[in-house]
């Protein structure tokens with residue numbers, strides 16, 4: 001039997017995620033949105049691509065939650081996206097309300113599901129979903145590090161004229177301006193990046209990675225990135241559905257790891273069929289540890305604002 005994956009929010013990120021999952025063929029998909037007709041229309045359109053892309057999976061759209069019952073995985077992308085001049089944090093309270101509502105509805109009907117949150121500001125939203133759902137940390141994870149790392153790897157591969165597949169890297173910390181590209185663990189064909197690029201070039205690529213989301217927002221003007229974000233979600237889904245035990249940078253609830261207690265932050269985790277199987281602790285330089293702490297402090301501030309408002 002195919003898995004069942006619910007995608008909440010049928011906007012740019014949600015619909016592209018649904019399309020990518022449908023094309024994998026390993027899961028039936030339920031696409032949920034509040035806009036009447038829109039998730040139904042997109043789902044039908046994707047379904048009709050089945051004969052061409054070779055997928056026998058089913059996909060339906062809905063404005064309610066009954067159809068989501070018994071999902072193995074729930075991906076939450078609902079919310080408002082950034083417009084030019086807005087930071088991810090500007091979305092905080094609006095998206096908090098949306099995430100709270102949809103998490104309640106979805107987890108009630110799929111109490112054993114694994115939840116992946118994509119909505120920004122990511123680390124605060126996944127923390128809110130964690131608190132609302134009461135799920136164990138193994139089954140509630142945020143997508144951000146896969147995307148940030150993909151951006152970093154893209155820029156490094158371009159700079160060095162090598163395949164993206166040969167650039168190994170991790171971007172940890174919060175999904176925001178305080179994200180932490182771990183230069184010490186960045187290698188190209190096994191060689192440390194510090195041997196291949198002068199510091200100023202590397203610094204500017206790190207900065208471009210931090211600003212990667214904003215660069216796309218400034219170009220699009222009417223929304224934010226969705227092709228690479230949805231690809232990031234699907235890399236996580238692959239690892240869970242196919243029990244691949246991939247080690248991927250994801251936002252996870254830390255309980256002492258990396259010196260952080262009680263907050264979500266981007267760290268390398270092992271993902272398999274039961275969700276988060278292990279948090280991998282890599283050695284950080286004192287600078288990297290300090291940057292990670294700074295990014296956790298930023299998340300902590302947002303979580304405090306959310307707690308005060310509720």
Ligand code: APR
Nearest residue numbers: 009010011012013014033034077078079080081118119120
């Ligand atoms: N229930 C279900 N869907 C909702 C709800 C809700 N309560 N509130 C809003 N939505 C839907 C909107 O109707 C819209 O279709 O969420 C969708 C969001 O889609 P887009 O506006 O296209 O935004 P998108 O680019 O997909 O980004 C979604 O992901 O990467 C993050 O920062 C991004 O937080 C944003 C999220």
